[in-house]
Amino acid sequence: MPASYETHRKQLELILEAWGMPKATAAGTAEIMAWADLHGIDTHGISMVPPYDERRLGNKLDLRAEPKIVKETPVSVLVDGAGGLGHPAGRRAMEIAIEKAKKTGIGVAAVRNSGHFGACGFYVLQAVDAGFIGMATTSASGINMAPTNGAQARLGTDPIAFAAPGKPGEPFLLDMATTTVAAGKIRNKANEGLQTPPGWLVTKDGLPSTDPHEVSKGGFMTPLGGTPEGSSHKGYGLGAMVNILSSALSGGAMVTDPTRNTRPGPIDIGHFFLAMDPGMFRDTADFQADVASFCDTLRATRPADPAKPVQVAGDPERRIAAARMKTGIPVGPNLLAKVKEIALASGADWIMEG
Amino acid sequence: MPASYETHRKQLELILEAWGMPKATAAGTAEIMAWADLHGIDTHGISMVPPYDERRLGNKLDLRAEPKIVKETPVSVLVDGAGGLGHPAGRRAMEIAIEKAKKTGIGVAAVRNSGHFGACGFYVLQAVDAGFIGMATTSASGINMAPTNGAQARLGTDPIAFAAPGKPGEPFLLDMATTTVAAGKIRNKANEGLQTPPGWLVTKDGLPSTDPHEVSKGGFMTPLGGTPEGSSHKGYGLGAMVNILSSALSGGAMVTDPTRNTRPGPIDIGHFFLAMDPGMFRDTADFQADVASFCDTLRATRPADPAKPVQVAGDPERRIAAARMKTGIPVGPNLLAKVKEIALASGADWIMEG
Numbered sequence A, B: 001m002p003a004s005y006e007t008h009r010k011q012l013e014l015i016l017e018a019w020g021m022p023k024a025t026a027a028g029t030a031e032i033m034a035w036a037d038l039h040g041i042d043t044h045g046i047s048m049v050p051p052y053d054e055r056r057l058g059n060k061l062d063l064r065a066e067p068k069i070v071k072e073t074p075v076s077v078l079v080d081g082a083g084g085l086g087h088p089a090g091r092r093a094m095e096i097a098i099e100k101a102k103k104t105g106i107g108v109a110a111v112r113n114s115g116h117f118g119a120c121g122f123y124v125l126q127a128v129d130a131g132f133i134g135m136a137t138t139s140a141s142g143i144n145m146a147p148t149n150g151a152q153a154r155l156g157t158d159p160i161a162f163a164a165p166g167k168p169g170e171p172f173l174l175d176m177a178t179t180t181v182a183a184g185k186i187r188n189k190a191n192e193g194l195q196t197p198p199g200w201l202v203t204k205d206g207l208p209s210t211d212p213h214e215v216s217k218g219g220f221m222t223p224l225g226g227t228p229e230g231s232s233h234k235g236y237g238l239g240a241m242v243n244i245l246s247s248a249l250s251g252g253a254m255v256t257d258p259t260r261n262t263r264p265g266p267i268d269i270g271h272f273f274l275a276m277d278p279g280m281f282r283d284t285a286d287f288q289a290d291v292a293s294f295c296d297t298l299r300a301t302r303p304a305d306p307a308k309p310v311q312v313a314g315d316p317e318r319r320i321a322a323a324r325m326k327t328g329i330p331v332g333p334n335l336l337a338k339v340k341e342i343a344l345a346s347g348a349d350w351i352m353e354g
Helices: A005-018 A023-038 A046-057 A086-104 A120-129 A183-192 A212-217 A232-248 A284-299 A315-327 A333-346 B005-018 B023-038 B046-057 B086-104 B120-129 B183-192 B212-217 B232-248 B284-299 B315-327 B333-346
Strands: A068-073 A076-080 A106-114 A133-138 A160-167 A170-176 A269-276 B068-073 B076-080 B106-114 B133-138 B160-167 B170-176 B269-276
Touching: A005 A023, A005 A046, A005 A333, A023 A046, A023 A086, A023 A120, A023 A315, A046 A333, A076 A086, A086 A106, A086 A120, A086 A133, A086 A269, A106 B106, A120 A133, A120 A160, A120 A170, A120 A269, A133 A232, A160 A232, A160 A284, A160 B232, A170 A284, A170 A315, A170 B232, A183 A212, A232 A269, A232 B160, A232 B170, A232 B284, A284 B232, B005 B023, B005 B046, B005 B333, B023 B046, B023 B086, B023 B120, B023 B315, B046 B333, B076 B086, B086 B106, B086 B120, B086 B133, B086 B269, B120 B133, B120 B160, B120 B170, B120 B269, B133 B232, B160 B232, B160 B284, B170 B284, B170 B315, B183 B212, B232 B269
Parallel strands: A076 A106, B076 B106
Antiparallel strands: A068 A076, A106 A269, A133 A160, A133 A269, A160 A170, B068 B076, B106 B269, B133 B160, B133 B269, B160 B170
């Protein structure tokens, strides 16, 4: 039986604490990871325990790290993640951006020397909770996307998130990788013995392919748009923008720096956060009412197939979260066994089943 | 023979002045329109003269309008476009955002009650000229894009632009519609009697089609990604984000407001601008060097086809501009004849050939 949200979250907290993360930081990080799993973003929660463990043991991640403020102005902050996981650094950076936005109307935060921070969506919702618009980007650790016309990986999944408050509890929440699909979707097709739709990947020579196994033979993921004639230069451009905002602005290592993934020590991921008060421009209630009505009208769009109603960014994840809050968060048996093994090896109590 | 950039620009200025636009405003607007044509963005310069003329004569556009500042804080400004063309309002709004960023590090501008403002790219380059990162979005007048799974148009081309200074004269410059392709590309296929690649459009029932004539039979453009399995929900989400930033924030009419395109008077387009000083976070020269090196490494990506090198956002437009600065700006004979007819009917001197 799937563990409840609370057990799932607590288990993550116990593992992070066993890894040496300070108590409050572990609780905050576990909340962000469990948020991803609760909302169906299964690639960014408990499934990251094995890679985090590997990075930790390989000295690519310092769980004892505490983020430090490097530089501040009334509207901005530069945070050094100190080589730790990105969750505490990201959460703190967005908190500071929000504090500044409360005083000045806008706050921006750049983070360098950080690690994987989970799902972007969590951070922009911090801004929404304050009644603000939020934006977040992060550079990626994996280099697996070939630019349009390229036959070489240069960028990663390079996600961007944007949220705005609308109807209470139903913010607009866009959280997207700038690649066509997540790597996991390609793996799933391979596991099922299916071809991938056109545009999901290219071979090691940069040629279009619908064979999901090409990725493990040296092929690459594609930028959103999929192919040059599908305007993949736009997804590629967005991915580059994400790297400029996340790493060039903070002074983190650029993904194109050849030493980035080979040098010893933490990988130096960068993030960017923005919080903006709509009240700078107009009555906040009017803004929220417009966003709410905009989203409702989009949902009321005549569907091509009545079985597939038109949704708004954030809707699918909220639906999954509501269901999982009742039935628990499913975790595949192989992953669960692996996480248990890691937890016990780390000296953490095991409170999940299995 | 194509007119030189200077003649092309001057001709636009003469037409705008003949339409009653104040002299300085006409010069500034003609510069933005000619910039688009010079850079190969042929859909946003002189080709807009006929629709602008139609809107002007239909009282949907007030050429005598002067943008007004409605509300200001040290980091923000709300501008009312007064029902005029968007170029003067947009340019002024970004100027003010830049002035504020010079003092505080960041400036944002929202514009409401505005009109079509041409190519987004021009405005983000204003920020680059100041050494800043620039971002711009605008809502669209046309409603022609069906959301993912939809069989009804709800959004427009909803473009977003982002620029960052790198090597001098070679900024990173992303300027993209959030639809898969521009409407003109679909028209071109129809004119050539060709099918469109999969994902460019859907029929009036929201079904995929490769027949470019479907658009004139009630079909719709698609969000970037093209199809649900190509992740068109991402392009759709970006288009919705653009509308929230451009119209919900400024208090302009939402594209989903059913009265927006039918009520008398100007159409109430909204824009959003952001200027941000990288110097808030680190030495500006270091930032620019990182952007420059990042772009150079992307350009050096091994290409799938050596005849098609990997480019960076902004490269293709710069190449066209360099060529057109030498050879002049080509304008198709039908468009040229139409613009001449409008110019003469408006009482403007005709200084182009033809």
